[in-house]
Amino acid sequence: MILHIDMDAFFASIEQAVNPKLKGKPLIVGSRNNRLHTVVCAASYEAKALGIDSGMPSLEAFKLCPNLEFVVADQSKYIWTSEQIFELLKAYGFETIYSSIDEFQLDISEAEDPQGLAKTIQKQIYENFNITASIGIAKNCILSKLASKLNKPNGIAILTHENLEWTLAKVPAKKLCGIGIQTEAIFDSLGIKTCLDLYLKSPQFLESILGQNGLNLYMALHSKDSFNAMQKESEVKSVGHSYTLPRVSENTGFIRAWIRLLSEMVARRLRQKNIAAKTVHLWLSGPEMAHFGAQKSYKEPTDDSHEVYLRALKIMATGGQKTLKIRALGLTCSNLFPANRLLLLKEEKRREALIKTLDSINTKLGDWTIYPAVITLAKKNS
Ligand SMILES: [Mg+2]
Missing domain, CATH: 3.30.1490.100 (DNA polymerase, Y-family, little finger domain)
Incomplete structure (x- = not known):
């Protein structure tokens, strides 16, 4: 089993944690110190609720919400926090991988109570950093990452043998990491709508439409190996x-x-x-x-x-x-x-x-x- 931790609106949450005046307010973190001419690199959940999200020009964000709070990205602060979280996670004694600045994976095959462990991790991160994390648990890396996005923010989702297909049937195929716009168009044309549609396809079929990438995708979805390197490599x-x-x-x-x-x-x-x-x-x-x-x-x-x-x-x-x-x-x-x-x-x-x-x-x-x-x-x- 892999436990995937995805920090909620990481950069924005850190800014809110260090400056209580920003708590509960719509906030964007800009990549440059020019509030009207930059790109949103993170949005707080209050801003997301107004339709603002990362990647959007800040000007557009201000149109949606004129009294939006603005902070310039401070990479060193985020990296520091990220490294501290990584240290905290490593202390649990499971094999731990740094997937990205706000995502981490633990191989928890040996854990007795995954749900309890996930709750403890969330609580410890919150107590230490005053920010929340969402956690997904599943049999491999790609599915645990997907699960971490299902109950955001501050959520936990566990994909078990029993609920796996039922859950995948509710998630659009494009939500799976690594699915780009082109692949999505191919899926659309073949009637592959949900992650379950994809999950049930044979390796031969996926290879015939996506070549080696299709085979890789099949292996990633069905693997029971701890820490499948394939997807990390692409990141x-x-x-x-x-x-x-x-x-x-x-x-x-x-x-x-x-x-x-x-x-x-x-x-x-x-x-x-x-x-x-x-x-x-x-x-x-x-x-x-x-x-x-x-x-x-x-x-x-x-x-x-x-x-x-x-x-x-x-x-x-x-x-x-x-x-x-x-x-x-x-x-x-x-x-x-x-x-x-x-x-x-x-x-x-x-x-x-x-x-x-x-x-x-x-x-x-x-x-x-x-x-x-x-x-x-x-x-x-x-
Ligand atoms: Mg995140």
């Missing part, structure tokens, strides 16, 4: 980190240590999302070179920190500089695939076991409890 396009050094450095060992550290951070996030990357992109900048950036793609996707590091070093070598003066550097992995490795070699299996052990130690005892020794060089000098 994340790349994973990256960058760092500005405290001063310019031309110490190759120090720079390599930083690349190793960034590789560790990026690959760990890939593993948490159950994805692997074929492409590594490295950029470096310093006083003598404006910006060196290059990438390389490999046939085999990887989520192994050391492998990412080796690939990054190869990219650095293509720059051809003998000595480098570096002030900032960044590493990004893209071209992502579900991490379904088939490990054949004994050495690969050993490596996999080692990575799993290191990850579990860091998960249990805190990040950077254990890491490759070379990283101490970066940490010491930063």
Whole structure:
């Protein structure tokens, strides 16, 4: 069973939580500090009730509600809150995935009382952050995400073997995540109206109309696997980190240590999302070179920190500089695939076991409890 948490009107709710004057009022969060010329990136439930929603030009929103409250988006505040919620959720001890800034998933197959757990999570989030969350529970990721939207805000929906088909029959097919306008048009032409219509189609049929995407959709809908990587992969396009050094450095060992550290951070996030990357992109900048950036793609996707590091070093070598003066550097992995490795070699299996052990130690005892020794060089000098 997967428990999917979707924060209710996340950015707007946070603004209302930190400024009580905004509570109970129609509010929009704009992406730019120009109230009449921006786009609504979040609307409070009071604003939603007036027909205002994210994606709408703010001017239009003000026409619908002239005394609308306006706040400029403060990403760092939302990211901070999101990370705090993630920490709170991880403490429940289930495998936890960061799906997006306002969505999280827990594999609760071992939980005895899913409904009770969902209520406890809602209560704890509310007590800590003064905001609400909606929760969906179902046998896989895509259905739990769908369920989380059924009783918004502050709702819980559990799709069981008994109520699944009955519930899906009431939900339009386009509500399923990943269904775009084009796919919706295809469904319309074939008379697929509800999620149940879709759910009951055979894999052969879905493949005949949507190709590989149809097969993926069938597998996502019917899978009983915990954490199906497919849908996460479509949400994340790349994973990256960058760092500005405290001063310019031309110490190759120090720079390599930083690349190793960034590789560790990026690959760990890939593993948490159950994805692997074929492409590594490295950029470096310093006083003598404006910006060196290059990438390389490999046939085999990887989520192994050391492998990412080796690939990054190869990219650095293509720059051809003998000595480098570096002030900032960044590493990004893209071209992502579900991490379904088939490990054949004994050495690969050993490596996999080692990575799993290191990850579990860091998960249990805190990040950077254990890491490759070379990283101490970066940490010491930063
Ligand atoms: Mg949300």
